Amino acid sequence: MKKTQLYDFITAGVIYAISIFFLTGSFSIPTPESRIMPRVYAILLIVCATILVLRRLKNKDNDSYDYSGSHIAVTLIAMMAAYVAASHFVGMYVTTPIFLLGSMYFLGMRSWKVLIPVAVGMDVFIYLVFSVVFKVAIPMGVLFGG
Template sequence: EGMNISSPALIPRLWSVLLVFFSGYNIISILREKEEPKKIKGNIKPLLLMFLFLLIYFIAIPWIGYFISTPLFIMAGIYTLGYKKMPVIIINAFGFVLFSYLVFQVILKIDLPLGNLL
């Protein structure tokens, strides 16, 4: 049973394979280094907030759909990571959603989740 080129699972599987490959490459590169890793001091709060936002995002997609949850996640994430210019954040968030709509819905004919509440 082969993989259908128009299958909705194709892109996530491709991304997963690439992520595993490059993560493995990074791990091997780090293990081969002879010097001690540098200790970085910083605030862990933004990292924890991003994990919380990601969890909320995954829970929200089935309920409110991709087109509402994605820009909210992107805007919250960018703001949390320190960028504070709201017009730029909004343009980037909705620009990404528009781009993903064009790629998946229009070009690839792959439906993005609309959510149960809509």
């Protein structure tokens, strides 16, 4: 119970930070009328976050949160970020199969009969659909002159 309480405070804290960021930023907007709405929203957010905190403190909220398994999620987030960052350098056709193999293995797939065709098949699919049919540029990687 104590642990989940903490998360509400974290949420509130993040909301406060965002609201203050926007409030201070609003002063550099030239036209007065354009400053109004962001300020209104930021203030409303602060109010909501405060009520959230107060409710938690008074223990009125019976919500309990389940964050189990988050370590897997966080690892996956990191893997995706790395995948995208790497794509900038070596291109998506190289990084996609690597990412697929890595993440599938990480999530529990061990059968090579599945791992290889999926990784390769996806590259083919991307090429056909995005480059041939839709002519949307896929990152080719800075190192390769893309």
